[in-house]
Amino acid sequence: MVTNRNVCVLGLGYVGLPLACAAAGAGHRVVGLDPDRARVDALRSARSPVEDVEDRDLEKALASGLLSFTDDPGDIGGSDTFVICVPTPLKEKTPDLTMVDAAVDIVGGALRPGGMVILESTTYPGTTEDRVRPRLAEATGLRAPDDYHLVFSPERIDPGNPDYSLKNTPRVIGGLGTAAGDAAAEFYSSFIDHVHRVSGPREAEMAKLLENTYRHVNIALVNEMAIFCEELGIDLWESIGAASTKPFGFAPFTPGPGVGGHCIPVDPSYLSWRVRRLGYPFRFVELAAEINDRMPNYVAARVADLLNDVHKSVGGSQILVLGLAYKRDLGDMRESPAPILIRRLESRGALVRWHDPHVGILEIEDSNAVAVQGELTAEELAAADLVVVHTDHSAYDPEMIVRHGRRVFDTRNLTAGHHAPHVFRL
Ligand SMILES: NC(=O)c1ccc[n+]([C@@H]2O[C@H](COP(=O)([O-])OP(=O)(O)OC[C@H]3O[C@@H](n4cnc5c(N)ncnc54)[C@H](O)[C@@H]3O)[C@@H](O)[C@H]2O)c1
CATH class of the missing domain: 3.40.50.720 (NAD(P)-binding Rossmann-like Domain)
Structure with a gap:
């Protein structure tokens, strides 16, 4: 009992x-x-x-x-x-x-x-x-x-x-x-x-850090692959889907605009801090952090290239960012890479608007980005020179984004299966 x-x-x-x-x-x-x-x-x-x-x-x-x-x-x-x-x-x-x-x-x-x-x-x-x-x-x-x-x-x-x-x-x-x-x-x-x-407690503490370090490192692995796959002309999402058919020895991870939340960007640093006190670095964690932290800047650079391809500069372009939260269908903004991405785009002169049905805030620190309130409309999508899918909330209809967005950069593969010449993926 x-x-x-x-x-x-x-x-x-x-x-x-x-x-x-x-x-x-x-x-x-x-x-x-x-x-x-x-x-x-x-x-x-x-x-x-x-x-x-x-x-x-x-x-x-x-x-x-x-x-x-x-x-x-x-x-x-x-x-x-x-x-x-x-x-x-x-x-x-x-x-x-x-x-x-x-x-x-x-x-x-x-x-x-x-x-x-x-x-x-x-x-x-x-x-x-x-x-x-x-x-x-x-x-x-x-x-x-x-x-x-x-x-x-x-x-x-x-x-x-x-x-x-x-x-x-x-x-x-x-x-x-x-x-x-x-x-x-x-x-x-x-x-x-x-x-x-x-x-004992130490084994339990370590188990949690092992789980999150494993995620952190594997996300960094696919993020790094996403960067060079673009240059190699390979659709990494398709390769991940193919590798995932292996019933043993492979666990799929997907790339994205950076890592967020209270756990993945933070917990491995607890472990590497502890290891550093032994007198040497935990190299996997430090490398993963470097790669993952670089992603918002990489996304901003891709946005610039995609505008450049149609003879537009980032400066003066209207960019609509869909989703601010670090994760699908949550309103949690902790450590989300979205504000970093937005500030980066603004530092290059972009006029940013953003929409997130789950996030309650109206302003982003150190940014002039405008919050789009209410439901996402076709007019809002069509008004932007480029739409960035930052978070793949299930409220977003990929077909609508593809139909009305003039140019779309999808960092989450939300638009999977909607191939169109104006839609680009991470
Ligand atoms: N959020 C997750 O997905 C998740 C998953 C697993 C583990 N964790 C871990 O669990 C812990 C808590 O995370 P969370 O996401 O619930 O945080 P949270 O920010 O959602 O909630 C923490 C709460 O603790 C309160 N608080 C602060 N100081 C306090 C005190 N002295 N006494 C009582 N309450 C106090 C805060 O006001 C807040 O409401 C963290 O160590 C986190 O890494 C989080």
């Missing part, structure tokens, strides 16, 4: 909110803590800021009485299980763990003997044991593994993925000691189908 826990989830974003809802759905009493007052107010009114959590699910969880939200650390005193899901950004290419530290300090004020502390935020190997453990010991006098359970369990959620959710994505668990692993496995098994135990 599963023990119902009193859970505190710290950080109610893409990772913490689905977790809080799922744990409450499994019968645990959950309090979600976030310092963002506006976010807490919205959540209390059953308005979800995260695409993967529907308002109606939030409403149901709130109505059950098992889920509540607060911005006051004084409200988490009755918790026995703390799950930390706060951001782990980079500051000047160095891991910035200030939010993890702040969350650990909050936990330190509430942790009692026999409790459990789980870190889910992505971080470099060693964080749980070498940073969280001593900080909690200092704050509470409690020592893991004897006095409480300390665990690292990476979140692998893929926002917007219709096939894999929190429930059916296997969960990696690395407890400090067997009892911590047992307790965490029991907790997660109450709302996740499969758990996979590893021997």
Whole structure:
């Protein structure tokens, strides 16, 4: 029989909110803590800021009485299980763990003997044991593994993925000691189908970084191939499709205008930062970052060439950028390459307009680009000298883009199958 826990989830974003809802759905009493007052107010009114959590699910969880939200650390005193899901950004290419530290300090004020502390935020190997453990010991006098359970369990959620959710994505668990692993496995098994135990927090931390470094490096591989395939006159998308028919030994990755989101551009740098402290570089990661970071400039250069081919200069040309988000069907702008691309085009004198049905902002920092509001129209497409498909949102109709765009540069293969002399792909 599963023990119902009193859970505190710290950080109610893409990772913490689905977790809080799922744990409450499994019968645990959950309090979600976030310092963002506006976010807490919205959540209390059953308005979800995260695409993967529907308002109606939030409403149901709130109505059950098992889920509540607060911005006051004084409200988490009755918790026995703390799950930390706060951001782990980079500051000047160095891991910035200030939010993890702040969350650990909050936990330190509430942790009692026999409790459990789980870190889910992505971080470099060693964080749980070498940073969280001593900080909690200092704050509470409690020592893991004897006095409480300390665990690292990476979140692998893929926002917007219709096939894999929190429930059916296997969960990696690395407890400090067997009892911590047992307790965490029991907790997660109450709302996740499969758990996979590893021997300790470091192996779990490394598993997450291996996954994201693998993506980062392979995306860089196809991005570099896209650059030379253009010069070789090869349709790389077709080659990727062909290679993907191999039922073993190949996993497809696709090129794009750059990498974005909280994970892929950030997490591998956590690992390379850690490796550099050993006295040598992690060359794969550094090379991949160099290639991926170059992509927005490469796209801007291709745009210039495509205009040049019809005797136009970038300066003074109207360019419409479709999609700002880093990923299809999400409104998440974190680390999106779109603003870099837009600023690059503007620095060459382009008059940029952009459209994104998912992104709520109206202005891009350091840019005069104009937001096109409402539905994308044929007139808007036809008014541009060139249309750049930056994000392949499913709301975009490729046929309409091909029919009305005067010249189209598609960085995502949205227009696959719509061959036309005025349509070009990355
Ligand atoms: N977004 C993803 O797809 C994803 C996937 C897997 C792992 N991760 C990792 O999970 C972690 C969280 O990412 P996210 O996307 O959920 O971030 P997010 O920005 O969506 O949400 C984080 C929340 O934490 C809150 N917060 C900040 N400091 C806090 C504190 N001291 N106490 C409590 N709450 C605090 C913020 O106000 C914010 O609402 C990161 O380490 C990230 O790398 C993210």
